[in-house]
Amino acid sequence: MRSLFPIALAITMTASAAFAADEPIQPIAAAKIANPAMAELGKKLFFDPRLSKSGFISCNSCHNLSMGGTDNLKTSIGHNWNKGPINAPTVLNSSLNLAQFWDGRALTLQDQAGGPIANPGEMASTHTLALSVLQSIPAYVAEYKKVFNSDKITVDGVTKAIATFEETLVTPNARFDKWLKGDKKALTATELAGYELFKDSGCTACHNGAAAGGNTYQKMGVVEPYTASSPAEGRVAVTKDEADRFFFKVPTLRNVELTYPYFHDGAATTLSSAVDTMGRIQLGKKFSAEENGKIVAFLKTLTGDQPAFMLPILPPSNDSTPQPKPFD
Numbered sequence: 001m002r003s004l005f006p007i008a009l010a011i012t013m014t015a016s017a018a019f020a021a022d023e024p025i026q027p028i029a030a031a032k033i034a035n036p037a038m039a040e041l042g043k044k045l046f047f048d049p050r051l052s053k054s055g056f057i058s059c060n061s062c063h064n065l066s067m068g069g070t071d072n073l074k075t076s077i078g079h080n081w082n083k084g085p086i087n088a089p090t091v092l093n094s095s096l097n098l099a100q101f102w103d104g105r106a107l108t109l110q111d112q113a114g115g116p117i118a119n120p121g122e123m124a125s126t127h128t129l130a131l132s133v134l135q136s137i138p139a140y141v142a143e144y145k146k147v148f149n150s151d152k153i154t155v156d157g158v159t160k161a162i163a164t165f166e167e168t169l170v171t172p173n174a175r176f177d178k179w180l181k182g183d184k185k186a187l188t189a190t191e192l193a194g195y196e197l198f199k200d201s202g203c204t205a206c207h208n209g210a211a212a213g214g215n216t217y218q219k220m221g222v223v224e225p226y227t228a229s230s231p232a233e234g235r236v237a238v239t240k241d242e243a244d245r246f247f248f249k250v251p252t253l254r255n256v257e258l259t260y261p262y263f264h265d266g267a268a269t270t271l272s273s274a275v276d277t278m279g280r281i282q283l284g285k286k287f288s289a290e291e292n293g294k295i296v297a298f299l300k301t302l303t304g305d306q307p308a309f310m311l312p313i314l315p316p317s318n319d320s321t322p323q324p325k326p327f328d
Contacts, residue, residue, distance in 0.1 A: 024204035025212045027177040028093065028254065028304060031168040038147050042165030044140075044312040045158060051130045052123035054079055055324025059116070059162065063091035065307055068258025069169065074266030075230070079124030080327070086232050087266035090259045092307070093252055095167045096211040102248045102264045104217060105238045109163035114155055127155045133322050134158065139315030171255055171304030179301070187301060194298030197291055202283050212253035212302060220246050220264070223284035226277075230265035257300045271296050 033039055045051065049058040062076040062084075063069050069092035071077075075084040086102055094100065100112035116122040117130050134140045134153045141151060148157045176195075178186040187195070198204065207213045217235050220226045226246070235244035248264050256262075261269045268274035275295050279285040287295065 023180060024199065024208040025176070025180070026210045027180050028096075028170055028172045028174070028210050030172045031170045033168055035147075035164060038161050038164045039168055040165075040312075041143050041147050042161035042163065043309070044143075044314055045134075045162050046165050047312050048314050050133050050314075050317070050321075050324065051117050051125060052079065053125040053129070053324070053328070054123075054326035056326055057123050059091075059113075062088040062116075062122075065091075065169070068092060068255050068306075069094075070259050072260060074261050076122075078122040079120065082121045084121065086230050086264055087261065089251060090255065091166055092169050092171055093211050093214070093254050095170065096209070096252070097214040097249065098216070099249060102232060103235050103237050104249050109166050110156075110159045113159040113162040113166075129322060131155065131158070133317075136318045136321040137315050138318060143315075169307050171306060174254070174302050174304035176298075176301040177304065188297070190294055191297045191301050194294035194296070195301075198295050198298055201279065201285055201287075203278070203295075206250045206282075207253050213250040214252045216250050217244070217247045218250050218282075220248055221281050224281040226281050228263075228265045229267055232264055234264075253299060253302055255303050255306075257303055271299060275299075 046059040049056050049061070051058065057079065062071050064071055069090035070088050073088070075086060076088045078084055089102065095109060098104070100106040100109060101115075106112035106115065114127065117125050118127055131153055134144075141153065144153050144157060145151055147161065150157070175186045175191075179192075198207075206216060206218050209215050220228070220234070232248075233245055235247040236242060238244075251262075257271060260271065261267065262271070262274040263277075268277055272292050275292050276287060279287045279292075
């Protein structure tokens with residue numbers, strides 16, 4: 001008699017797929033690294049503070065991969081202790097965003113990667129200076145040539161490598177993803193009740209897709225005006241269309257328990273306060289303490305596997321490498 005196991009397995013897999021397809025949030029897929037050598041170069045550059053004028057600030061300074069891909073500060077600290085104007089969004093799962101930055105002014109990760117290097121309030125270098133630093137380091141020149149088949153390091157190559165590394169920073173296998181794939185025991189009754197409340201309240205109108213956000217721009221303060229502590233005006237800064245004022249890219253809720261404080265101005269210091277504010281100003285709903293707790297419990301199930309890799313050993317500077325200027 002022929003075994004029915006393959007048939008049963010196929011039915012189970014089909015049912016699991018249908019189960020996930022019915023939900024507004026979808027599982028995150030593991031990263032597929034098409035060019036490991038480029039990703040490895042990008043990893044070094046992501047962690048290298050010599051891309052900054054001070055020789056102290058790297059991409060990882062504001063997007064700390066040990067802290068959910070952010071810095072857990074209301075606004076980031078830039079060159080000469082400069083106070084940043086806006087909260088640093090997480091770099092985790094940023095490849096799933098429709099654009100980068102809160103106002104979407106960079107369409108791709110590569111577009112975004114070059115901005116902070118030359119921003120006087122952030123890394124405070126110039127592209128010319130940063131390239132001269134890298135070009136002076138023989139090990140970087142050799143590695144760059146293996147990846148790009150060129151002895152001349154360019155901004156395009158540097159930003160492409162950083163973006164390629166950032167594309168690997170996805171966080172699959174959250175407990176919620178396991179539930180989506182059919183593991184009914186992956187969530188507790190409280191967490192499941194929180195998810196149902198999250199959907200019923202209308203939160204998934206903005207927080208949907210694999211990243212549970214990041215795929216639309218929405219107005220901050222739909223039902224009630226939001227008084228921000230940040231001067232950021234939202235999408236209007238890019239489009240110059242007054243209708244886009246206070247429209248921001250919806251943040252991902254993946255790993256949200258790790259990425260406090262919340263909102264573009266970092267005003268919500270806890271997840272529960274963020275839920276309370278969003279319910280009130282976006283949905284016109286006042287969550288009870290019990291309801292808030294259930295939603296927070298659900299949100300914590302969105303924490304996935306954090307990036308795990310060997311820290312890069314950065315190549316040493318050369319005698320001709322431009323010296324850092326941390327106090328200028």
